[in-house]
Amino acid sequence: xxxxxxxxxxxxxxxxxxxxxxxxxxxxxxxxxxxxxxxxxxxxxxxxxxxxxxxxxxxxxxxxxxxxxxxxxxxxxxxxxxxxxxxxxxxxxxxxxxxxxxxxxxxxxxxxxxxxxxxxxxxxxxxxxxxxxxx
Numbered sequence: 001x002x003x004x005x006x007x008x009x010x011x012x013x014x015x016x017x018x019x020x021x022x023x024x025x026x027x028x029x030x031x032x033x034x035x036x037x038x039x040x041x042x043x044x045x046x047x048x049x050x051x052x053x054x055x056x057x058x059x060x061x062x063x064x065x066x067x068x069x070x071x072x073x074x075x076x077x078x079x080x081x082x083x084x085x086x087x088x089x090x091x092x093x094x095x096x097x098x099x100x101x102x103x104x105x106x107x108x109x110x111x112x113x114x115x116x117x118x119x120x121x122x123x124x125x126x127x128x129x130x131x132x133x134x135x
Contacts, residue, residue, distance in 0.1 A: 001015035044060065046054070046123075050090040051126065051129065051130075053119075053122060054119075054122035054123055054125065054126035055098050055126065055130070057115065057119050057122065057123055057126075058123060058126055058130075061111065062116070062123070064076070065081040065108070066081055066084055070083065070084030070085055070127075070130065071084075071085065073081050079107040079108075080090060080106060080107060081108065084127055084130075084131035085131050085132075085133065089127065089131070090128065090131070090133065094121070094124040094125055094128065095124075097123075097127055097128075098120050098121055098123075098124045101115070101120045101123055101124065102115075102120050
């Protein structure tokens with residue numbers, strides 16, 4: 001028994017099917033990539049707008065004691081305002097920071113009558129994002 005190996009050359013039809021599949025995969029990959037980019041863009045824009053609004057609220061209400069860099073001004077240090085970069089502050093949850101902003105603590109006055117709940121929540125998140133330790 002003498003068996004011959006025959007090599008099958010791909011036909012033009014096989015090549016066409018493969019090209020069609022490759023083209024469809026490329027199109028699908030492009031659509032998925034575009035969807036991911038577009039769907040994350042509004043969140044990035046919203047986050048930047050929130051950070052910008054929180055930064056402005058911080059500048060208007062907190063810089064006097066905590067300083068622009070969060071380390072505290074001479075006035076803030078005399079009132080024992082904490083360094084916002086400190087582990088003690090950064091280990092606090094957003095809710096704990098919100099409570100402290102709203103109700104005040106020690107020499108810090110309460111801001112619940114001058115800032116909205118949304119502004120207070122944004123400030124708490126801002127304390128973590130702007131003054132948290134970079135790893």
